[in-house]
Amino acid sequence: MVNMGPQHPSTHGVFRMVLWVDGERIVDAEPHIGYLHRGSEKLCEGELYPQIITLFDRMDYLANYNMEMAFCATVEKIMGITVPDRAEYIRVILCELNRICSHMLFYGTMGLDAGAMTPIMYGFRERERIQNLFEAVSGARMMHNYFRIGGLREDPPDDFAERVAGILPALAQGIEEGDKLLTYNEVFLARSRGVGVLSGQDALDYGLSGPSLRASGIPDDIRVTEPYSIYDRFDFDIPVGNNGDTWDRYAMRVEEMRQSLRIIEQALEQMPDDGPIKATGVRGIPRPPEGEVYVRVETPRGEMGVYLVSDGGDKPYRLKVRPPSFANLQALRPMLRGVYIADAVMILGSLDIVLGEVDR
Amino acid sequence: MLSTLKGMLMTLRTSLRKPVTAQYPKEHLPLMERQVGFPALTWDADVSEPYCVGCMVCVRMCPTQCMSGTMIDNPHHAEGKSTRRKIIEEFEINLGRCILCGLCVEVCNFDAIEMSHEHEISHFARNGRRSDLPVLLEMGKKYQSETNWISPAVKKAAIAAEKAAAAPAAEAGETKEDVSAVADETEGEAK
Ligand code: SF4
Ligand code: SF4
Numbered sequence: 022m023v024n025m026g027p028q029h030p031s032t033h034g035v036f037r038m039v040l041w042v043d044g045e046r047i048v049d050a051e052p053h054i055g056y057l058h059r060g061s062e063k064l065c066e067g068e069l070y071p072q073i074i075t076l077f078d079r080m081d082y083l084a085n086y087n088m089e090m091a092f093c094a095t096v097e098k099i100m101g102i103t104v105p106d107r108a109e110y111i112r113v114i115l116c117e118l119n120r121i122c123s124h125m126l127f128y129g130t131m132g133l134d135a136g137a138m139t140p141i142m143y144g145f146r147e148r149e150r151i152q153n154l155f156e157a158v159s160g161a162r163m164m165h166n167y168f169r170i171g172g173l174r175e176d177p178p179d180d181f182a183e184r185v186a187g188i189l190p191a192l193a194q195g196i197e198e199g200d201k202l203l204t205y206n207e208v209f210l211a212r213s214r215g216v217g218v219l220s221g222q223d224a225l226d227y228g229l230s231g232p233s234l235r236a237s238g239i240p241d242d243i244r245v246t247e248p249y250s251i252y253d254r255f256d257f258d259i260p261v262g263n264n265g266d267t268w269d270r271y272a273m274r275v276e277e278m279r280q281s282l283r284i285i286e287q288a289l290e291q292m293p294d295d296g297p298i299k300a301t302g303v304r305g306i307p308r309p310p311e312g313e314v315y316v317r318v319e320t321p322r323g324e325m326g327v328y329l330v331s332d333g334g335d336k337p338y339r340l341k342v343r344p345p346s347f348a349n350l351q352a353l354r355p356m357l358r359g360v361y362i363a364d365a366v367m368i369l370g371s372l373d374i375v376l377g378e379v380d381r
Numbered sequence: 382m383l384s385t386l387k388g389m390l391m392t393l394r395t396s397l398r399k400p401v402t403a404q405y406p407k408e409h410l411p412l413m414e415r416q417v418g419f420p421a422l423t424w425d426a427d428v429s430e431p432y433c434v435g436c437m438v439c440v441r442m443c444p445t446q447c448m449s450g451t452m453i454d455n456p457h458h459a460e461g462k463s464t465r466r467k468i469i470e471e472f473e474i475n476l477g478r479c480i481l482c483g484l485c486v487e488v489c490n491f492d493a494i495e496m497s498h499e500h501e502i503s504h505f506a507r508n509g510r511r512s513d514l515p516v517l518l519e520m521g522k523k524y525q526s527e528t529n530w531i532s533p534a535v536k537k538a539a540i541a542a543e544k545a546a547a548a549p550a551a552e553a554g555e556t557k558e559d560v561s562a563v564a565d566e567t568e569g570e571a572k
Binding site: 068069071072075076156157158159160161164166174178 | 442481482487
């Protein structure tokens with residue numbers, strides 16, 4: 022029996038696994054979560070709607086915009102608010118940039134897990150471009166608190182479109198460079214091909230979502246199958262893997278970054294230059310009508326669902342979050358059976374979990 | 382062989398590049414215009430008093446409940462110097478608990494609180510950054526002078542005036558009504 026974590030350099034947060042081993046092989050594994058539990062769901066019941074956005078920022082701290090989007094979309098749906106076009110475009114651009122940003126970190130840590138130091142440097146170089154843009158838009162690099170119910174906090178800077186367009190070529194080049202560096206590297210292939218295989222049916226059974234599910238050959242992306250916001254206006258592909266192994270899960274994300282770039286390019290083209298950024302009629306503290314609603318959005322890690330029960334007050338009666346990483350993590354156990362201990366970290370890394378969101 | 386040379390060339394090129402890392406405590410990167418720092422109270426230099434009237438809207442809005450304050454009658458108002466009937470007496474923000482969300486700035490109807498550029502507030506004591514009114518005003522004054530701060534209300538009025546000058550008079554009258562309606566509503570909320 023080997024205890025791995027919670028303070029292990031490569032467990033991507035505070036996460037503990039207990040591994041039963043037979044020599045170098047893993048016989049069984051048991052994940053232990055809860056080290057980062059902050060009771061976000063319960064906290065939400067005591068906070069006003071605008072305050073909850075700050076809590077969502079802190080759940081998946083690598084994809085803050087996507088999380089804000091999830092919550093704002095939920096409240097907008099229950100209140101029947103239509104968000105102005107310009108605000109939607111800006112949201113989508115920021116969300117997709119955030120997706121690239123998050124996948125870039127995944128790319129880097131994946132390299133680290135395999136024992137390569139350079140990818141994380143490349144990844145962080147690209148992240149820096151995006152983070153600087155985020156900082157100029159919202160004033161913060163991480164906890165933006167920029168989306169609002171019905172729109173955005175304030176207009177982005179005047180040169181927003183030019184700045185986004187400006188970093189796109191560099192990002193595209195960065196993705197290609199990173200791809201060339203790691204994807205078909207012989208050592209990396211040897212470590213990741215055929216390791217941690219999960220069949221499509223198993224993936225569905227365990228409730229996987231996002232790139233990890235698509236790697237197992239199931240083309241399911243909420244942006245396409247159930248478009249929220251304005252994703253139905255863009256033309257992009259969903260990459261699908263064949264084998265469901267570690268390499269596939271990695272390659273999905275690299276390809277997804279390219280598709281995100283395509284979405285951003287289209288969004289920049291279609292974005293109206295001028296217009297309101299906040300829906301009219303949303304003033305003060307929102308009080309959604311009585312009822313319940315479930316909204317799901319696609320974060321870099323998969324399906325993020327928010328279930329909201331409102332009793333007509335200024336605070337939610339109950340708010341349940343369906344975090345993608347939590348479900349994805351369930352598949353760790355079957356994937357770990359029979360592999361070498363050295364591969365365990367890589368398989369965990371390939372699921373791209375964020376503990377802040379697993380434990381809430 | 383060729384690929385080795387290529388790799389070496391790349392290494393050479395990158396090693397000749399200027400480093401991007403700033404040695405933090407000695408060097409500081411320039412702050413962005415929108416940089417969110419800790420909240421500070423603004424100072425109205427015209428009447429030498431804070432903008433804040435102590436309405437407590439921000440205190441109620443703060444998600445971490447790190448603010449508190451009390452209000453008194455404004456002596457300047459009695460003397461006829463100021464339009465503010467009430468004024469803040471004591472105000473405290475526990476900056477150590479502030480999460481920099483900016484909600485307090487957003488709900489303030491009097492432009493009295495701003496996210497300053499202050500971000501280095503480490504302290505040895507746990508509650509060492511419980512900042513009271515003078516400290517917050519000092520931060521605010523620094524921020525105001527650094528950024529040539531103009532009250533957003535004044536800015537908005539200037540833009541509205543410009544628009545009104547350009548647009549026909551009838552339309553201008555309408556927008557004015559709108560503004561007063563908004564003000565009414567926000568006041569209602571404050572109560
Ligand atoms: S909302 Fe503005 S005026 Fe009211 S107490 Fe806060 S800072 Fe002062
Ligand atoms: S920025 Fe947020 S946490 Fe900080 S004092 Fe203002 S409302 Fe409170």
